[in-house]
Amino acid sequence: MNVPAAWYLILAAVLFGIGAFGVLTRRSALIILMCVELMLNAVNLTFVTFSRTLSDISGQAIVFFVMVVAAAEVTIGLGIVVAVFRRRSSTSVDELAELKG
Amino acid sequence: MIAGAYAVPSVLIFVTCVVLILVGAVGVITVKNPVHAALSLILTLLGVAVAFVAQSADFLAAVQIIVYAGAIVVLFLFVIMFLGVDTRRHVEIEPLVGQRAFAAVGVVVTVGGLITLMAKSHWVSGALSVSNGGQPIATGQGNVQQLGTAVFTTYLFAFEATAALLIIAVVGAVLLARRERAVASEDVGS
Structure with a gap:
């Protein structure tokens, strides 16, 4: 008997939590983008697990689209990081406080 | 284990x-x-x-x-x-007081709640969609075949939309990363 789906779901939830903690606490915009990738991967793992358990290929199709969106998101995100670095010489998100009330 | x-x-x-x-x-x-x-x-x-x-x-x-x-x-x-x-990490600077503690509590509550919810609903529940007819997921070439059939029939519109999304992302990245320079000026150096 194979490993139950629950184990993979718990692993994905823990991975999501680690990524969320990184997004909330790290200061560098680059690391925050990497942590967003961790969270997206956790969701992908959940989708694949559901897909296997329900014998439904739709879960894998959605993971495929999530990967496309993740690639687009990283491209734009890193473009913004480079543009901000040109103006501010820093990638720390704390220093972007112009809109602070 | x-x-x-x-x-x-x-x-x-x-x-x-x-x-x-x-x-x-x-x-x-x-x-x-x-x-x-x-x-x-x-x-x-x-x-x-x-x-x-x-x-x-x-x-x-x-x-x-x-x-x-x-x-x-x-x-x-x-x-x-x-x-x-x-490599500066600004560990000593904490602009929001107790941010790390709040983040840890929030994450633990979220993950714990998520796992509890899934356990209460017997981990996996829900209806099958019609895309695969309930066949087991194949491996190897069969997997590519099943996924390709789903992507190019049920999810065709989403698949075409990703093409537009990628083009927009590429154009946006080029625009963001482009070094702005005055077109009228004569100097060719950076």
Whole structure:
């Protein structure tokens, strides 16, 4: 008997939590983008697990689209990081406080 | 670990996944050097790819390696090299008081609630969609065939929309990264 789906779901939830903690606490915009990738991967793992358990290929199709969106998101995100670095010489998100009330 | 109840290879594969994913993920959020964080990210992505293979998502495992480890992480490394390695971590500065403690509590509550909710609903529940007719997910070539059929029939519109999305992302990235210079000025140097 194979490993139950629950184990993979718990692993994905823990991975999501680690990524969320990184997004909330790290200061560098680059690391925050990497942590967003961790969270997206956790969701992908959940989708694949559901897909296997329900014998439904739709879960894998959605993971495929999530990967496309993740690639687009990283491209734009890193473009913004480079543009901000040109103006501010820093990638720390704390220093972007112009809109602070 | 419940030994004996489950097939040994699948348990071994799962343990490998756990080690790869958790070591990599903890590395991403703890190391100082962004290059090391990117390498830890590769470790996590490999672990997720192993989990994909173990759950008969062969095509996605290949895409995971090619797109994530091959393209996205290289893009990260490229930008890190472009900006210069910044190892300042500002550990001592905490602009929001108690941010880390609040983040930890929030994450623990969220993950705990998520696991409790899933356990209460017997982990997996829901109706099958019509795309696969309830056939078991195939591996290898069969997996590519099933996924291709789903993407090019049920999800055709979404698939075409991703083409527009990628074009927009590429144009946006080029516009963002372009160095602005006065067109009227005569100097050709940077």
